[in-house]
Amino acid sequence: MKFSDRILKVKPSPTLEVTNLANTLQAKGIDIVGFGSGEPDFDTPDFIKNAAIKAINAGKTKYTASSGIPELKKAVADKFRRDNNLDYKISEITINCGGKHSFYNLMQVLLNDGDEVIIPSPYWVSYPDMVLLAGGKPVILDAGEVNEFKITPDQLVNSITSKTRAVVINSPSNPTGATYKKEEIESLAKVLIDRDIIIISDDIYESILYDGIKFCNIANVSDEIKKKTIVLNGVSKTYSMTGWRIGYMAGDDSVMKKVDILQSQSTSNPTSISQWAAVEALNGDQSVIQHMLTAFARRREFIVKGLNEIPGINCLYPAGAFYAFPGIKGVLKLKGWAEIAKKYDSPYNSSKVSSFLLEEAKVAVVPGVAFGSDDHLRLSFATSDENIKKGLARIKEAMEKIS
Helix, strand or coil, X not given: CCCCHHHHCCCCCHHHHHHHHHHHHHHCCCCCEECCCCCCCCCCCHHHHHHHHHHHHCCCCCCCCCCCCHHHHHHHHHHHHHHHCCCCCHHHEEEECCHHHHHHHHHHHHCCCCCEEEEEECCCCHHHHHHHHCCCEEEEEECCHHHCCCCCHHHHHHHCCCCEEEEEEECCCCCCCCCCCHHHHHHHHHHXXXXXXXXXXXXXXXXXXXXXXXCCCHHHCCHHHHHHEEEEEECCCCCCCHHHCCXXXXXXXXXXXXXXXXXXXXXCCCCHHHHHHHHHHHHCCCCHHHHHHHHHHHHHHHHHHHHCCCCCCECCCCCECCEECCECCCHHHCCCHHHHHCCCCCCXXXXXXXXXXXXXXXXXXXXXXXXXXXXXXXXXXXXXXXXXXXXXXXXXXXXXXXX
């Protein structure tokens, strides 16, 4: 069978692969502790589920406008004003089938062959592949640990070429939890203000922040920057609605119109029932978010402290999101590692370490190479305290055996 050049350029999502592998092993009766899944382990709040049930009973089960129902667009606009001090018209908002779909649509309507998109690394696994699927070229900027996984203005300036079409800012970040401060965002904005470059602000983890850190969107810097910015967000992480598949974006209405055209010819409208649930999520009781935040903060402290007590591993505290991104350079120096590494047929150290942990410790983690950093692993702490405790103990035991 012959396939398109586009699909041959991309790889399956490694985060989903790890989760599926863990589920497969568990189905066989193997006790696996999974740290792969990027979704809250909490149930969707009842008032949101009840809104969906009400919508079903009211017969709101038909096609909607391809870019979303007016009620949800208004709820999104109200959320932007309430939480972000950003004003958007209904015509400047589209509703999509999840946050991933938002980014995919955007790449399809913005990029021509050879256009470059600047992506800080470590990055969310799907960014580069979705750029490739649109015929673009991902330009990867290394935001290392020394900079707390954040790019600098100098790095940004030096990466811009005549082909640069867009730059991605994901704060808080998946996989590192890195979160830009207001002054850091302003410094990046100064680089972009006079350039014909679109800024893509992926804010999906906006509400999950620690240590009193305040969220700052680059669109807040000035009206000029706001005109260049497309803001992406969704209900998946904030309200534990990952399976409902509702994302949204806001920006220049000329871009939103093109996204609407694309969506009308691909998925058509997001699920009608999910849209009504999302209306209630955005308009309803926002105190439900704090319940999850309290748990995530506790787990963050526990998992980072525990990882730093394991031979060969070091881990920074994430400022946001629900991921730990520990470094594994020290593992490669452990006494028994060189011999063990020979067992695994991979050119990547993080893949070897993750395979070792799955085989030896029965713990599933995502290799950092999937996010652009082979020196790290990603562990989601959006899982129970019991799982975190059990998983850390297993990892520690496995590493102590080879140290």
